[in-house]
Amino acid sequence: MSDIPPDLARLRSSIDNIDAALVHLLAERFKATQQVGELKAAVGLPPADPAREERQIARLRGLAHEAGLDPQFAEKFITFVIAEVIRHHEALASVEPGAAPTAGEPAATPAPSAPPVTCTTGPVDVPGGTPPRG
Ligand SMILES: C=C(O[C@@H]1C=C(C(=O)O)C=C[C@H]1O)C(=O)O
Numbered sequence: 001m002s003d004i005p006p007d008l009a010r011l012r013s014s015i016d017n018i019d020a021a022l023v024h025l026l027a028e029r030f031k032a033t034q035q036v037g038e039l040k041a042a043v044g045l046p047p048a049d050p051a052r053e054e055r056q057i058a059r060l061r062g063l064a065h066e067a068g069l070d071p072q073f074a075e076k077f078i079t080f081v082i083a084e085v086i087r088h089h090e091a092l093a094s095v096e097p098g099a100a101p102t103a104g105e106p107a108a109t110p111a112p113s114a115p116p117v118t119c120t121t122g123p124v125d126v127p128g129g130t131p132p133r134g
Contacts, residue, residue: 030085037089041096047089053082 040047057075064074 026081029081030088033085034088037085037092038096040089041092047093048086053079056082 037047039045057078060074060078061071064071
């Protein structure tokens with residue numbers, strides 16, 4: 001496969017740059033949503049906000065349309081990303097003292113000095129949990 005037409009190589013190089021930018025943009029987005037999740041868990045707000053999601057989807061569908069991107073694809077993409085964010089927020093809520101109340105229950109008062117919970121795509125590090133081995 002050494003005979004790659006120059007145009008194909010140029011286009012692939014551009015695609016590689018765009019993919020790298022997407023990864024960086026997503027990483028920045030998850031850093032911001034992580035902080036939102038910590039904040040919401042601390043004050044007892046629920047992990048998901050369907051009204052906000054509805055506004056985001058409508059806005060992104062409009063932007064996609066203007067940009068020549070399939071709005072249905074844009075909606076699927078943002079819905080996929082938001083589902084992952086909510087998963088992280090649920091994990092945070094389950095370990096925060098101000099975790100979202102269950103129906104009919106008042107929110108617990110958050111401890112003012114509660115440390116932020118580190119959440120990556122891997123397992124959640126529970127404060128005071130089992131220390132790592134090694
Ligand atoms: C980030 C938030 O939490 C959730 C995730 C959202 C997102 O990833 O954009 C939007 C709404 C919420 O369901 C938020 O409430 O702003």
